[in-house]
Amino acid sequence: MTLSPDTAAHSATSLDFPSGFLWGAATAAYQVEGAVREGGRTPSIWDTFSHTPGKVVENQTGDVACDHYHRYRDDVALMSELGLGAYRLSVSWPRVQPTGRGPASQRGLDFYRALTDELLTAGISPVVTLYHWDLPQELEDAGGWPARDTAHRFADYTRLVAEALGDRVELWTTLNEPWCSAFLGYGSGVHAPGRTDPVDALRAAHHLNLAHGLGTQALRSALPGRAQVSVSLNAAVVRARTDSAADRDAARRIDALATRVFTGPMLHGRYDEDLLADTAELTDWSFVHDGDTDTAHQPLDGICVNYYTPTVVSATQEGTEPERRDGHGASAYSPWPAADRVSFHQLPGERTAMGWSIDPGGLTELLLRFRYEAPGTPLYVSENGAAYPDTPDADGQYHDPDRIAYVRSHLQAVHRAIREGADVRGYFVWSLLDNFEWAWGYGKRFGIVHVDYASQRRTPKSSATWYGRLARSGTLTQE
Helix, strand or coil, rough: CCCCCCHCCCCCCCEEEECCEEEECCCHHHHCCCCCCCCCCCCCCHHHHHHHCCCCHHHCCCCCCCCCHHHHHHHHHHHHHCCCCEEEEEECCHHHCHHHCCCCCHHHHHHHHHHHHHHHHHHCCCEEECCCCEHHHHHHCCCCCCCCCCHHHHHHHHHHHHHHHHHCCCEEEECCCCHHHHHHHHCCCHHHHHHHCCHHHHHHHHHHHHHHHHHHHHHHHCCCCEEEEEEECCCCEEEEECCCCHHHHHHHHHHHHHHHHHHHHHHCCCCHHHHHCCCCCCCCCCCCCCCHHHHHHHCEEEEEEEEECCCEEEEECCCCCCCCCCCCCCCCCCCCCCCCCCCEEEECEEEECCCCCCCHHHHHHHHHHHHCCCCCCEEEEEEEEECCCCCCCCCCCCCCCCHHHHHHHHHHHHHHHHHHCCCCCEEEEEEEECCHHHHCCCCCCCCEEEEEEECEEEECHHHHHHHHHHHHHCCEEEE
């Protein structure tokens, strides 16, 4: 994708995005759907985790969430009013394949058939993520992602969804943020299923890589010639706090654990030697079988990136305790196997309600990294956005200039990456709706649409109106 000469010579007051650029918003099943006991759905690990006292702020759960399961028509109508061109949704595994094994639930599939039909009728492209963290609890009981069989169960589930929705969906994502699934779910335990074993975290990472490869094969088998397959990675922008050799080595170590543990197999068919050496004190990686990395290394039609904030690290000084301000929640257990002497720091300056530093340049850096690491592969920003403590004015409206400023600055960063040659084809704001923000419960609001959880009333914020104008015009004004 190249910009026309007129577009490339953008004015000081506006930035034009390429024709056909996808302007969308994103959600995830457990965060918005609710209806956790309807239509034959069985519990996921997030149902179990959120119902375990002390795991989620104020013991809140996704039982109702935004009630999107019952209100999807209204939500699609709202997207249409805003002028969005695409909606990135995720499919709830236990809704369409209760217990994670066996035949599909037609009632579960019917919900997604109806949702995608509603989107298409409204002229909105459905973009489907197959796994956004809601592993069926029965598969967790059988070992979860540290168990090799889970990858094969994912491939079976993928085939069921592809056969049901393949005539409606063109762009598919196998996994969302497998780093969180592996290292927050099985390392630090701040996400479901709440386990805290560093070797299990590495096993889970490998089996997620394997699941991605097997799932990609299943999609291509079910939809030959039609499926556009991607994966959504929260690859880290890791920066050394200083230019010292020790700090640069700390950054290398975290880059291996945060990003290359997935991009190595998925993009290059291997695990990097430094990652294996760094973690040799924990495991010999014998859970990697012959041919696994070849299976993980499938041709991709797109790479999706999720970006919110950079990661700043240093080597921990002798005689001091490591700092753990990595933005991933408090735990006595680290999500960084064999990196106990690495310290994590916050950048100075403005932060969101999550406490995350605001650095749009990191998004440009990330997109250009993938431009060079996966040349010729289209890129999408599948999540980007910010939580702020939105409050209504006297008329009950929500004005959120901080969110608008955040999104604008990051879209400027996307445009810079495009000007420098990155083939970026779409941007999905996180999130369409305020929703259940995992272990943070309902206290952190990322939505461009406010949700009153008691009444389920939707109120578009100023950012929704602003983003809708941008989606219609494709031009980012520098107002």
